[in-house]
Amino acid sequence: MNLIKKFKAPLLLVLVYLALAIWWPEISGRSTKVAFDYLREMVLIIPPVFVLMGLLEVWVPKEKIKKLIGAGSGLKGFFFSFLMGTLPTGPLYIAFPMAGTLLQKGAKVSNVVVFLGAWAAIKIPQLLVETEFLGLPFTALRFALTLTAVFVIGLILEKIIKPEDMPQLQD
C-alpha cells in the first residue's frame, strides 16, 4: 500500500498512457517512443551518478566543500562551481540531488545556483552542437549572457534564501 502511495505519480501516468493507446493511438505511439528513449538514457546514466554522489558524501569532508565553494570562497568558489557544472555529466534532473548534497556539505547558495546554471545551460559538448547548428555569434552571445544571468540570479538567491528554506539543512 505504501509502495502504491510512493509511486502514485508514475502509476497514474501509466493509466494515462493506456487511455491514450485506446483512444489516441497516434499520440500514444509517439509518446511511448519518447518515454522509452528517455528511460533507456536514465537507466544508463543514473546509477553511476548516484554512486558518485554516494562516494562524494562518504569521502569528502564537509570542511573541504566549505572551503572550496562555501561562504568566503569568493571568486575561486564561483569558478570551481562553474567548472563542475560544465563537465559533460548528463541531464539537469540528476544535478538536483547532487546540488542538495553540496548544500548539506556547506556550499554557498549562490555557488549552487551557478553550478546548476552551468550544468543546464553551458555544457561543453552542448556548446559544440549549438555552434554547429546556430553559428558561433549566437552561441557565444548566449553563453556570455547566460553566464551573467546565472551569476546575478545566484547573488539574488543568496540574499533571499535562508537556511530554514532548505530541506537539506532542516536536520
Next chain:
Amino acid sequence: MTTLIVIYSLLAVCLAWSLLKSRQKTKQSFKVAAKALWKMAPGLLAIVGVVGLILGVLPPETITKLVGEEAGFLATAIAAVLGAVTLIPALISFPLAASLLRSGATVTTIAAFITTLVMVGFVTAPMEIKALGRKFTLLRNGLSFVAALIIAGLMGVILG
C-alpha cells in the same frame, strides 16, 4: 555517448581509489546511493512519463508550426513557454531551433526557446523542490524565465 564515457570513466577511477582505501566506506557509499535513488525514483519515472506525453502531443513539427511562421512578441512568448514546459535533449533542440530559424522564426524567438529550455524546468520542478526546497525552486525558475526573456531581447537586438 561522450557523456556516458565521461561518467563511467570517472566512476571507475573513483571507485578503484575508494576500494583501495577502504572496503567499508565503499560499501557505505553504495548504501547512500541506493537510498538516494529509491527516494528519487518516483520523481524520475514521472519525468519520463510527462516528457513522453508532452512530446507526443507536441512533436517537433507542431512546435515549428506554433512559433515558426509567425513573428513578433506572441511567437517569442509561446517559444519561451514551450521551452519552459518541455524537456528536449540538446542534441534534438539545436537542430529543431535551426529549422525554426529557417522557417521564419526570429533570433529573439529562438533565443527565448533555447534559454528557457535549458534554464527553466517545469517538469523537473517537483524533483527540484524535494532536493532544494520550494522557495529556491520557485525563485530560480521564475528569475531564469525573466532572464531568458531579457537575454532573448538583447540577442534579437544585437544579432537581428
